[in-house]
Amino acid sequence: MGTKLTIDDIAEALGVSKTTVSRAISGKGRIGRETRGRVQEYIQAHNYKPNVIAKGLAQQRTYNIVVAWPGDPGIVELPFFQNCLIGMSQAAEDAGYDILVSVADSKDISKLQRIVENHKVDGAVLTRTLVRDPLAAYLKESGLPFVAIGSTEDPEVLQIDNDHYAACRELTSVLLAKGIRKLALIGGEDNLVITQTRRSGFLAAFEDAKIQPDRSLIFTGTDGQAEVTDMVDEILEKKADGVICMDDFFAGNVMEVCKSRKIRIPEDLKLASFYDSSVLDYASPAVTSLNFNDRRLGAAAIRMLLDKIEGKEVKNIRLKTYEVMLRESTK
Amino acid sequence: MGTKLTIDDIAEALGVSKTTVSRAISGKGRIGRETRGRVQEYIQAHNYKPNVIAKGLAQQRTYNIVVAWPGDPGIVELPFFQNCLIGMSQAAEDAGYDILVSVADSKDISKLQRIVENHKVDGAVLTRTLVRDPLAAYLKESGLPFVAIGSTEDPEVLQIDNDHYAACRELTSVLLAKGIRKLALIGGEDNLVITQTRRSGFLAAFEDAKIQPDRSLIFTGTDGQAEVTDMVDEILEKKADGVICMDDFFAGNVMEVCKSRKIRIPEDLKLASFYDSSVLDYASPAVTSLNFNDRRLGAAAIRMLLDKIEGKEVKNIRLKTYEVMLRESTK
DNA sequence: TTGTATGCGTTATCAT
DNA sequence: ATGATAACGCATACAA
Numbered sequence: 163m164g165t166k167l168t169i170d171d172i173a174e175a176l177g178v179s180k181t182t183v184s185r186a187i188s189g190k191g192r193i194g195r196e197t198r199g200r201v202q203e204y205i206q207a208h209n210y211k212p213n214v215i216a217k218g219l220a221q222q223r224t225y226n227i228v229v230a231w232p233g234d235p236g237i238v239e240l241p242f243f244q245n246c247l248i249g250m251s252q253a254a255e256d257a258g259y260d261i262l263v264s265v266a267d268s269k270d271i272s273k274l275q276r277i278v279e280n281h282k283v284d285g286a287v288l289t290r291t292l293v294r295d296p297l298a299a300y301l302k303e304s305g306l307p308f309v310a311i312g313s314t315e316d317p318e319v320l321q322i323d324n325d326h327y328a329a330c331r332e333l334t335s336v337l338l339a340k341g342i343r344k345l346a347l348i349g350g351e352d353n354l355v356i357t358q359t360r361r362s363g364f365l366a367a368f369e370d371a372k373i374q375p376d377r378s379l380i381f382t383g384t385d386g387q388a389e390v391t392d393m394v395d396e397i398l399e400k401k402a403d404g405v406i407c408m409d410d411f412f413a414g415n416v417m418e419v420c421k422s423r424k425i426r427i428p429e430d431l432k433l434a435s436f437y438d439s440s441v442l443d444y445a446s447p448a449v450t451s452l453n454f455n456d457r458r459l460g461a462a463a464i465r466m467l468l469d470k471i472e473g474k475e476v477k478n479i480r481l482k483t484y485e486v487m488l489r490e491s492t493k
Numbered sequence: 494m495g496t497k498l499t500i501d502d503i504a505e506a507l508g509v510s511k512t513t514v515s516r517a518i519s520g521k522g523r524i525g526r527e528t529r530g531r532v533q534e535y536i537q538a539h540n541y542k543p544n545v546i547a548k549g550l551a552q553q554r555t556y557n558i559v560v561a562w563p564g565d566p567g568i569v570e571l572p573f574f575q576n577c578l579i580g581m582s583q584a585a586e587d588a589g590y591d592i593l594v595s596v597a598d599s600k601d602i603s604k605l606q607r608i609v610e611n612h613k614v615d616g617a618v619l620t621r622t623l624v625r626d627p628l629a630a631y632l633k634e635s636g637l638p639f640v641a642i643g644s645t646e647d648p649e650v651l652q653i654d655n656d657h658y659a660a661c662r663e664l665t666s667v668l669l670a671k672g673i674r675k676l677a678l679i680g681g682e683d684n685l686v687i688t689q690t691r692r693s694g695f696l697a698a699f700e701d702a703k704i705q706p707d708r709s710l711i712f713t714g715t716d717g718q719a720e721v722t723d724m725v726d727e728i729l730e731k732k733a734d735g736v737i738c739m740d741d742f743f744a745g746n747v748m749e750v751c752k753s754r755k756i757r758i759p760e761d762l763k764l765a766s767f768y769d770s771s772v773l774d775y776a777s778p779a780v781t782s783l784n785f786n787d788r789r790l791g792a793a794a795i796r797m798l799l800d801k802i803e804g805k806e807v808k809n810i811r812l813k814t815y816e817v818m819l820r821e822s823t824k
Numbered sequence: 825t826t827g828t829a830t831g832c833g834t835t836a837t838c839a840t
Numbered sequence: 841a842t843g844a845t846a847a848c849g850c851a852t853a854c855a856a
Contacts, residue, residue, distance in 0.1 A: 168849055179827045184851060191852085194825055211610040216849030219550050219832050226593070226613075233579055244575060248564055251596040255604060260613060262557070262593050265582040273586060279542040281833095282557075282591060414775040421777070444745040445775045446752070499833055510843045515835065522836095525841055547833030550848045 167210045176200055187212065227254055227467060228283040230274055230297055231265040232290045241439050242456050243289060246311070249460030250287065257468050259284075268292055271300050278304055285467045287311065292353050307470045311463050313355050320470060322463045322479040324454045326356055329484040330363030330436055331370070333452050334406065336486055338371045342404035342432050345375070346397045348390065348416065349382035349408040357382055360408055360436055376400070382408075390415040398425065404432035404492070410439045413449050433491040447490035455483045498541045507531055518543065558585055558798060559614040561605055561628055562596040563621045572770050573787050574620060577642070580791030581618065588799050590615075599623055602631050609635055616798045618642065623684050638801045642794050644686045651801060653794050653810040655785045657687055660815040661694030661767055662701070664783050665737065667817055669702045673735035673763050676706070677728045679721065679747065680713035680739040688713055691739055691767055707731070713739075721746040729756065735763035735823070741773045744780050764822040778821035786814045 169187075173180040178197065185191045186201035204210070218224045229250060231243060247261070254261050262283060266273040268290060274297055277283060286308035288297055298319055301308045309320040337345060347364050350357045361382060368375040379402055381393045394416055397405060407413040413435040420427055427433050427447055435442070435451040442449050459481060469476045500518075504511040509528065516524045517532035535541070549555045560581060562574060578592070585592050593614060597604040599621060605628055608614060617639040619628055629650055632639045640651040668676060678695050681688045692713060699706040710733055712724045725747055728736060738744040744766040751758055758764050758778055766773070766782040773780050790812060800807045 169851095170849075180850080181828080181852080182826060185826090188851080192825060197825080209610075211612075213849055214611040214613055215546060215549050215555060216832090217851080218546050219834090220849075220851045222832075224546060231578075231582075233582075247562075247594065248596050251562075251564075251594065255607075260593050260595075260608060262591050263578065263582060264591075265579050276586075277591060280545040281542075282545055417775060442775060444748060444773060446777070501833075511834085512836090512843055512845095513841085516842085519835080523841060528841080544833050547848090548835075550850095551833080551835040553848075 167208055169212070172201065172204055172208075172210060176204060224282055224284050225259050226262050226283045227259055227285050227287060227464065228262045228264050228274065228277050229287045230289060231263050232268050233265045234267060242437075245456035246289060246460035246463075249457035249462075250464045251460075252457075253461035253464035253468075257464075259464075259468065269296055271296050275300060278306055285309075285471050287463050287467060291355050294353075307467060309463055309467045309470065311459065313359060315355070320466065320476060320478065322459070322466055323481070324459060324484055325480045325482055326359045326436070327363040327366070328482070329452050329454070329486075330360045331366045332363075333434060333436065333450075333486050334364050334367030335370060336488070337404055337406070337432065337434060337492060338367060338373060340432075340492065342492070343373060344379070344400070344402040344404070346379035346393075346400075346402045346405045347381065347408075348393055348405060348412050349380075350412075352383040357408065364406065376402075391419050394419040394423070398423070398431070402431070404434070407433070407435045409437045410435050410442045410449070410451070413451075414442060414445065417445060417449075428491050428493050438487055447493075450489045450492040451487050453485050453487050455481070458483060498539055500543070503532065503535055503539075503541060507535060555613055555615050556590050557593050557614045558590055558616050558618060558795065559593045559595050559605065559608050560618045561620060562594050563599050564596045565598060573768075576787035577620060577791035577794075580788035580793075581795045582791075583788075584792035584795035584799075588795075590795075590799065600627055602627055606631060609637055616640075616802050618794050618798060622686055625684075638798060640794055640798045640801065642790065644690060646686070651797065651807060651809065653790070653797055654812070655790060655815055656811045656813055657690045657767075658694040658697070659813070660783050660785070660817075661691045662697045663694075664765060664767065664781075664817050665695050665698030666701060667819070668735055668737070668763065668765060668823060669698060669704060671763075671823065673823070674704060675710070675731070675733040675735070677710035677724075677731075677733045677736045678712065678739075679724055679736060679743050680711075681743075683714040688739065695737065707733075722750050725750040725754070729754070729762070733762070735765070738764070738766045740768045741766050741770045741780070741782070744782075745773060745776065748776060748780075759822050759824050769818055778824075781820045781823040782818050784816050784818050786812070789814060 169180050169183050173183045182197060183201055185193045186198045214225055251261055264273045264277055286301055286306060288310040291298060291310045291312040291314050295314060298310055298314060309322055311322055313321050313323050349361060365375060379397060379400060390412060405416055407416060413433060416433060420431060425431055433449055435449050438451040438453040462479060466476055466479060500511050500514050504514045513528060514532055516522045517529045545556055582592050595604045595608055617632055617637060619641040622641045622643040622645050626645060629641055629645060640653055642653055644652050644654050696706060710728060710731060721743060736747055738747060744764060747764060751762060756762055764780055766780050769782040769784040793810060797807055797810060
């Protein structure tokens with residue numbers, strides 16, 4: 163039962179030294195073919211599992227990765243993080259690592275700090291990055307290897323992300339090509355890098371199409387239903403023919419407001435979202451949006467981090483795996 | 494910087510033995526008031542943090558808890574798990590523990606097994622329990638302390654859960670009191686304990702009201718949109734005046750079917766869900782449902798587990814914190 | 825190829 | 841009240 167089998171027990175049972183057993187397991191150092199076989203056989207038969215804690219103590223490693231999770235209500239429910247976690251978990255598992263989560267407000271360093279200072283992890287993944295990220299700054303100073311999901315301005319920070327710039331540019335282009343020219347943009351917090359990236363992609367599409375965007379129709383820095391109501395009213399007043407939202411929550415808000423204002427989608431106003439989630443699964447009409455592969459993103463982030471930990475040279479990654487999902491709301 | 498400060502360094506700097514330093518920190522064993530003060534002061538000034546790994550090796554502990562997460566697509570997106578995690582994380586943090594996640598299919602033991610056998614955790618939390626749960630069976634055999642969120646039949650397994658029985662009974666009672674008497678029930682997988690619990694609560698309400706339920710209107714063991722379509726047709730054919738769904742996904746499905754069948758909610762058919770999530774946030778009409786406090790549940794589960802780990806006597810918990818959210822769909 | 829001795833950072837067991 | 845020393849389970853430099 164309680165597999166308390168240690169490397170010493172095996173050594174004694176086989177009449178060899180613990181060093182030999184250790185070598186047979188790790189494969190490091192020269193060791194006799196036959197001896198090695200005996201050890202392998204024994205650990206197989208007795209289901210020996212090395213104590214990772216002890217192993218870690220000896221080589222100053224934990225075989226744990228911490229994932230910093232945003233605890234903000236609202237954001238929390240986006241399936242992105244959950245899907246991302248599945249990918250991360252799988253990738254970590256494949257390498258013999260485990261995932262430790264730290265959920266906290268993005269501006270609160272303390273939780274992550276405790277974990278790092280207690281030597282509980284070999285690296286970290288940030289799942290959401292602010293423009294000037296406190297967590298990133300702390301990790302950088304601490305010297306712990308880490309990667310950020312979502313772009314940061316700091317070139318020294320390892321980054322991985324979906325190519326939101328290209329994706330948003332494409333979605334916008336598609337809408338412009340459909341003849342929707344007075345397009346409004348409703349976005350998230352200004353201090354999120356992704357907000358700026360999306361806006362850039364949005365504007366780039368206008369440039370591609372040689373159309374002058376109406377910058378007074380770009381609303382960022384918002385955060386809440388009340389403001390959205392005002393925005394929609396302003397948008398309607400300015401006779402816009404379409405709205406792109408930075409995420410599904412905003413899209414949902416817009417739909418509610420339109421409903422109360424008797425504005426029909428897509429007849430009176432087209433609607434699209436930069437992120438596809440289940441939040442709008444049952445919304446009517448179905449909303450045109452961008453679809454990313456979050457699991458893949460999570461897995462890639464972990465592999466990248468592990469490479470970094472092993473001292474390999476790693477470069478930033480920008481995943482191209484996205485697709486524009488055209489639905490009823492822009493017909 | 495690289496806080497490589499060890500207990501030895503402190504001992505040397507203060508001219509005492511490491512034993513003394515260890516005592517001053519842990520508070521265990523007798524130690525002079527003055528000596529203790531000096532040590533405390535020193536570790537404060539130099540920001541000393543004990544190496545939890547080494548500490549763990551010495552006392553056969555990891556200060557880690559593993560949370561088994563269901564990896565099934567679909568379930569994944571329910572905000573329950575994410576909210577639950579926030580509560581768990583907080584409770585663990587308060588006790589100096591960290592949360593390690595293992596995401597896998599509920600029937601796949603291997604992931605969890607690796608973590609347990611490698612001695613990486615002191616305990617486990619199961620976030621979803623099957624009727625005959627393989628994970629629970631494995632953990633039980635392994636001897637590792639664990640608690641299950643969601644009831645199990647096995648009385649030897651520590652359990653904590655919202656009182657779904659009472660909650661579903663109440664929701665059903667409310668609807669019956671509103672005069673909705675031909676109530677249908679559409680439910681989840683038969684091998685989930687919660688499915689059975691909810692059905693029991695549903696039936697209990699009928700008994701309370703001394704009304705005979707039409708058992709042919711109870712549909713469990715379903716899993717998918719196609720079947721739901723058939724069910725709704727059958728329900729309509731039998732002239733039911735209301736439907737209760739076991740979760741928001743089913744409720745969403747029902748709404749879609751009704752829409753295509755030109756059935757109006759709530760005029761032609763009332764609708765309610767046993768679980769309130771953001772999945773239906775933008776659904777119209779708003780759906781009447783039960784609202785639980787998931788964070789609180791997560792936190793309580795962790796505290797319960799830690800008590801168990803520390804050898805305290807712990808008993809099963811059934812949280813009463815729920816409320817019936819009456820909305821438009823049952824007006 | 826194999827074994828010995830030592831270290832990793834902490835707690836626990838004895839003495840003193 | 842304090843200190844020397846031995847665990848904890850594994851890795852590794854150095855010897856043999």
